[in-house]
Amino acid sequence: MRRLEDPTWGLKCNHHGIAYQELLLVFSFMNMMDKKCPFYLATELKSAKGFDDIVLQRKQNEAVVHKFVQAKHKQDGAEKISVGSLLTKSGEFNLSKYFIAYLKIKNSGEFESEIKDFIIATNIDFDFADLTQHEVRKLRMMLSGKNKGKEISVIRVDTQDEFLDIGDSARYGINDSDGSIAQYLKQNMDFIKRKVGREVSDKEIEGFLNELTFAVNLPNEDQLKELFKGKINNRLVKKFRYVGDTEIFCNDLLKKISDWVKDVKGSFFSHKEGEELFEKVEHWASTLGEIEQGVKEGNERASRIEEKVDEIVRREKTSTDNQRAQEPIWFNMMEPVASFTGRSSELKALHDALRKSTGRQAIISQAATISGLGGIGKSEVARKYAYSYEEYYDGNAIWINAESFEYMKNSFLRLAEDKRVGISHKDRHGNDKTIEAIVEEIYAFFARRRRKSLFIFDNAEEYKDIRRFLPSSLPLGCKKPYILITSRNKNWRIAESEGEIKTIQLGVFKETEAVKFIKRALNIRDNLQDEEIRKLTQELQYFPLALGQAVAYINEKNIVLSYRGKEKIGINDYLKKYRLAAK
Structure with missing residues (x-):
């Protein structure tokens, strides 16, 4: 691969944007380095201006x-990319600006190879028009x-592009099936022609729209x-068994990397150069004396080391658990009744509510409630949903009896004892763990x-009743659990800082659903x-x-009558008996 050099590079005045750009660069580098394949990376390359x-x-x-990335960090995470923005x-x-940058890169002659993606x-x-998750979505x-x-x-x-595989981001391309963007x-x-100094063909417009990708919902700075x-x-623990104060070390490493990135701006650097940098700065943590030098800036070194040792033990145990039990965990689940009928619109609404991301970092950001009268079929709908959409949850479904504190506690204790989970009720000193500690370990698992x-x-019954059994914190970058609640209560209001729980109201059967249910059951x-x-x-007023x-x-009556050799009863017989009893 030819190494391109450029002694000049453009300055950027947005400070938080520079930091974000550097972090994305380092993350991309580390992701590529893990793949152990040759590559070059560059930042602020003049010949790639605009990307x-x-x-x-x-x-x-x-x-x-080649792949080209332009980073746009917004301090206000609630801001959206609208039609007007594009x-x-x-x-x-704005698309015109990026089209001009695309054309200049294509025409620069600096990249003697295939140009694959512009991101x-x-x-x-x-700024989507609605919250429905479709392959094609309108703004x-x-x-x-x-x-x-x-x-x-x-x-x-x-x-599965490992280049920018960070957090829960999503990739979108422009859908110009109606030709409006062109x-x-x-x-x-x-x-555009004034900017590029030549005529532009329809084929170039088509190529730009095909190669342009938006990577949205990346983590903020x-x-x-x-x-x-x-x-x-994780690198330090794996490579050096480092158990000191990583906060101090990481801050120091971030500064060293930032200085290094400033030095390499405007030219390509190879994976080998990057690896040499990491080896150099990681050597800071490779001896006990250097570890102690970093740790002593914190407080109570002994307790911090003990905590880190516990963390290593937990990680090693988790690694063992994952190797032993990679199969899906289907816990305490009953199959929906064979005569389950209808509810297709409610199941779809429930799926949309659960799968919708709030874009916030609250733990309870993926939760929904099925609400309705007793006997309306809430539990059956929950079971049907779990079975119908299991592939969306990697086959992991956990049923918790939430009627009371004791029932919930018992459910989580039994889940912890499951051989696929293997979480002990005792701590390393032999003392009983609190139920809160066990719950957190289960979610972390x-x-x-x-x-x-x-x-x-x-x-x-209420949010306050189940709150102790919901996750309070999770490691960054991990998959959050999806929470589904069935309840007679339809008012599930929680503090804004804790997230949002959406409610799906369940009513009686539609007439067609009720008829189908009876025919299937009989x-x-x-x-x-x-x-x-x-x-x-x-x-029976269509009541499930x-x-x-x-x-x-x-x-049941007909089974007994058949056994005795007598004539079976029909629907009219039941109606007569029901009306007689109701008088």
Whole structure:
């Protein structure tokens, strides 16, 4: 691979943007270094201006390819990328500006190989028109201004690209199936041609829209620093069995890396140069004397070392557990009844509510409640959801009886004892752990496996009752649990800082659902009894529990009558008996 040199590089005035750019560069470098394949990285390369925050050069299938990244960090994480952001000549995300940068890079002659991707990386999300998770999603239409009435769609890009595989980010490309974005660029072609100094073809517009990707919902600067510290801490523990104060060491390492990045700006550096840097700065922690030098700036070194030893033990135990039990954990789950019918809209609404990310860092950011009267079928819907959507949770579903504190405590204790989880009720001194400690260890067990999980709290009363059994903290970068609650209570309000719980209200069956339920439960395959069935469902007001009791009575009665050689009862017989009892 040819190494490109450029002695000049552009200065950036946005301080927090520079720090974010450096952190993304280092994270990308570490991700690529873990793959143990040759590569070059550069930052603020003049010939890549406009996509110059990170430039990757590597071999792929015997060809040399380049990827270009422009980082956009927003202090206000609630800000969104709107239609107006993309269709303006002055905004940070405007497509005209990036099209011009794309054309200049393509025409520079500096990159004698395939140019693969152009990525805009940011910690904010798109301003979607709705919360429904589809492959193709529309941005919210502008209601005023120059771009009033204009629409833009983006398409989800599923990728295992290790280059920017950080946190829970998502990739989107521009979906220009209707040609509106291409038309927008053509309308601004006079401006674009002045900038690039030549004519621009339709094929180049098409190429730009195909190669442009947005990496959104990346961690913000503070979160990225914490992820970096966690990654470095793991390296030190694995490489040196380092058990000192990593906070001091990581801060020092961040400064050294920042100084180094400033030195290499404007030119490519190789994976070998990066590895040499890490070997040099990690040597600071490779001897006991240097470890003590860093640790003594903190307080109570002995207790900190003890805590780190405990952490190492826990990590080693977790590693052993993960190797021993990688199969899905299906705990305390009952299959939904064979006669389960309907509820398709409620199941979809529940899935959308659970899978919607709030974009906040609260632990309870992926939670929903099924609310309704007793006997309405909340538990059955929860079971049906778990079975129907198990692949979205890596096959991990945990059923917690939430009727009382004791029931919840018992559920978590039994889960801890499960051989696939293997969490002891005793601490290393032989004392009983608190239930809170066991609960946290269980959530951490699933989180560290980097696998999704669904915890179902059945028949809960109020948030304050289950709060002690919800996760209070998790390691950064780990998979958060999804929380599903069934309850008669429909008012699940919690503090804004703790997250949000969405409520799906469950009502009685629709008439068609009730009829289908009766026919399936009684194994009726023709339409000869439909009128009787409708009368029964109307009499019982389409209430799931009452309908379930009716078919259970008819089935059980007919088993006894059949055994005795007597004539079976029908739906009309049950209706007569029911009406007589109701008088």
